[in-house]
Amino acid sequence: MTAVLAVDVGGTKFAAAVVSAGGVIQDRLEVPLAGQDPTSVLRHLVTALAGGGVAAVGVGTAGPLDRVRGTVSPVNIPAWRDFPLTGTLSTWLPDVPVTMAGDAQCVALGEWWRAPVGGSLQGSLLGIVVSTGIGGGLVIDGRPWLGTTGNAGHIGHITVDPSGAPCPCGATGCVETIASGPAMVRWALANGWEPGHAADARALAGDARRGVPVAVAAFDRAAGALATALLTTAALCDIDRVVIGGGVAAAGDVLLAPIRRALADRDGMAFLRRLRVEASTLGRDGGLYGAAALALGTLTVPA
Incomplete structure (x- = not known):
């Protein structure tokens, strides 16, 4: 073989x-x-x-x-x-x-190849890695769309808040400045979060799961930024599936539930309502x- x-x-x-x-x-x-x-x-x-x-x-x-x-x-x-x-x-x-x-493009391709919904290898998807940074990759009509340089699908650097924080990439208000693990932790600490242990994304997710208001707000804020970027991508590329992996995404419904709510509040056009958001199954x-x-x-x- x-x-x-x-x-x-x-x-x-x-x-x-x-x-x-x-x-x-x-x-x-x-x-x-x-x-x-x-x-x-x-x-x-x-x-x-x-x-x-x-x-x-x-x-x-x-x-x-x-x-x-x-x-x-x-x-x-x-x-x-x-x-x-x-x-x-x-x-x-x-x-x-x-x-x-x-790497995020490979996550998308891996999900399409080894974990197809309903056993079908048709359709299009966006794979996202939400971790220290935020990366993305696209599979369009069953084929990886890499772009000329190989950087297509880089959703972490879509601007969602033009008046927001500067990003290391040189732009302002990128998704990564709001929804990456370190960005969420910084915002929570600046808004009164008092972790009783290590101040990291895992601890923040644990407090959000327990209903600590500032931790919940940090995930809601991140979910709103991600939802904006997802709808932008869906409007441009007509994708119908999003798969989210990475360390922050390990929080599960603490992140996925507010993303789905934010999408439902904003998906005004009928074709955008097809968009499904799922956790990675391949770890x-x-x-x-x-x-x-x-x-x-x-x-x-x-x-």
């Missing part, structure tokens, strides 16, 4: 897996960066998993990235600026095709499945 190597390059950890053409993870490794050289970590994963031979490599990576040049500059990996990721992998695995996309392996699907797309083998 043909197998491919899937690689998930995150800001704090790297993961990789050997995946069969039928979508079965055969072997998997995960390594935290934690002060290590990212290139050395990547080489360790590739050497450990691809030694038996793989037919192709698919990579989902934190961005921004440039698929044309094959370079990445992940915000949380300062050692990698315009790092030639695909070229480096090709050097280590000569004659093996390498395909790259954004932390969603990006690996998507990276594998990218790699399989370079092969003439059955999915």
Whole structure:
């Protein structure tokens, strides 16, 4: 059976897996960066998993990235600026095709491939990762829509509040300045939240689940920003499904319920009312499945 190597390059950890053409993870490794050289970590994963031979490599990576040049500059990996990721992998695995996309795009593709609603691979979806940052990826009419540079679907940098806070990307009032985990925590602390433990998104979600007013308000505020971005994307791309993953999304209905309420309050046009919002079903392996699907797309083998 043909197998491919899937690689998930995150800001704090790297993961990789050997995946069969039928979508079965055969072997998997995960390594935290934690002060290590990212290139050395990547080489360790590739050497450990691809030694038996793989037919192709698919990579989902934190961005921004440039698929044309094959370079990445992940915000949380300062050692990698315009790092030639695909070229480096090709050097280590000569004659093996390498395909790259954004990490959230791979989450979207993984959900479409391995967790289709009703067993259908038709339709369109937006995959979102809500975590330290907010990323997104699109599958349109059953195909990943990556864009010219590979950054299509970057929903975290849609402006939802033109008079809002400055974003590290250089714009103002991006979704990420309101709905990312750190942004929610900052807003809650500034508005009187007094955590009895670590002041992080998990603690904030716990307090929201218990009904602490400022924590509930932080999630409602984030949900409103996300709903605005989702409806904007749906209006432009006519998507009918949104899948949300990432650390903050692990809060479940604490985040999903207010998003659904906000959507219902604002979906004025009939076609927007088709939009369904769901939690990811693939957990932390969603990006690996998507990276594998990218790699399989370079092969003439059955999915």
